[in-house]
Amino acid sequence: MIESQRHSYHLVDPSPWPISGSLGAFATTVRGVMYMHPFQGGATLLSLGLIFILYTMFVWWRDVLHESMLEGHLTKAVQLGPRYGSILFIVSEVMFLFALFQASSHSSLAPTVEIGGIWPPKGIGVLDPREIPFLNTPILPSSGAAVTWAHHAILAGKEKRAVYTLVATISLALVSTGFQGMEYYQAPSTISDSIYGSTFSSATGFHGFHVIIGTLFLIICGIRQYLVDYCPTKSLCILAHKCRDRRDYGRSCSQRNYPKVDLGLFEIVPFNHN
Amino acid sequence: MASMAARSIRALRGSTKPSSLVAAGKRRFSASAHDDAYETAKWEKITYAGIATCTILSIYNLSKGHPHHEPPPPYPYLHIRNKEFPWGPDGLFEEKHHGEH
Numbered sequence: 001m002i003e004s005q006r007h008s009y010h011l012v013d014p015s016p017w018p019i020s021g022s023l024g025a026f027a028t029t030v031r032g033v034m035y036m037h038p039f040q041g042g043a044t045l046l047s048l049g050l051i052f053i054l055y056t057m058f059v060w061w062r063d064v065l066h067e068s069m070l071e072g073h074l075t076k077a078v079q080l081g082p083r084y085g086s087i088l089f090i091v092s093e094v095m096f097l098f099a100l101f102q103a104s105s106h107s108s109l110a111p112t113v114e115i116g117g118i119w120p121p122k123g124i125g126v127l128d129p130r131e132i133p134f135l136n137t138p139i140l141p142s143s144g145a146a147v148t149w150a151h152h153a154i155l156a157g158k159e160k161r162a163v164y165t166l167v168a169t170i171s172l173a174l175v176s177t178g179f180q181g182m183e184y185y186q187a188p189s190t191i192s193d194s195i196y197g198s199t200f201s202s203a204t205g206f207h208g209f210h211v212i213i214g215t216l217f218l219i220i221c222g223i224r225q226y227l228v229d230y231c232p233t234k235s236l237c238i239l240a241h242k243c244r245d246r247r248d249y250g251r252s253c254s255q256r257n258y259p260k261v262d263l264g265l266f267e268i269v270p271f272n273h274n
Numbered sequence: 275m276a277s278m279a280a281r282s283i284r285a286l287r288g289s290t291k292p293s294s295l296v297a298a299g300k301r302r303f304s305a306s307a308h309d310d311a312y313e314t315a316k317w318e319k320i321t322y323a324g325i326a327t328c329t330i331l332s333i334y335n336l337s338k339g340h341p342h343h344e345p346p347p348p349y350p351y352l353h354i355r356n357k358e359f360p361w362g363p364d365g366l367f368e369e370k371h372h373g374e375h
Contacts, residue, residue, distance in 0.1 A: 035360055043360065115351050123346030135328070135335045140322030156310035168321065172328070184367045188343035192365055247305040247316035 125188025143172035
């Protein structure tokens, strides 16, 4: 089919995952409300909704990997989509965190009488910014430097080295999250302590969540890099071409038609034995 | 084999003519191969410097110990409870309010 295609865009096949993800998100929202208001069975239903979303993410990304690595749809034109998507996602995060900073700054500029007319509010124990916060500040840029190293290592063709650098990136991010968890546990004030606690914990908590998401992302990238490293071609680009050549062979060989219940990641594994 | 590879590369490109997006047989990035090796070495050094800095700071910070705060008076804007959390009376990091303090 692709042989007759006269353009470099990917016209996707019908897929159940968009509607499945939408239903999962709707179910999770309703069941989240049920959980927060003490409805019976709210926690169980919420867990089921979240599992449904996770399953959709899993199989959808499995299909994306299949389309890019096996069917060769990841052309330069198609790569623009995820690129713009990443940029828009980061821009939305910047705006979101700007709003949280603004909430804190707004409350601090003219502290209300309800919190004692001072900032930080009377009775709030403030964390010393020269201790754990100052320690965590260089850890995340170091993690960023390590992932930049990984990026250039992949471009320079040092695939094995890229696996180690991703391990360094993930380790630094986990150390940072660990320190933040420790700091939260020892902190004198919490999210339920006045507008100071609310804005402080929202901003730092969502940043921590952002770091955790990035860590999960890079763990998946690291595992994929590790698996691709076993491919004798040693190059994702060549891998995609070669696997495309062998597609018909792979399809006709019944042992390779694994049931689709396995890890999405392991769509790559059959290639490694080619 | 070689002709199959060439055909699949053509198919990937989506055109029989050489496209400006993909040069023949080689992926084009903003930097060339030599620059990538240089950049890799540079970021390797920066990463090692960062890890060394973080290690020294961690040792210094953790050896100092952390300060202990006196629990504040029960001002109405502290420890706000409008209703119970789904999992119990305390927030996720609030064990200390009912602990030894």
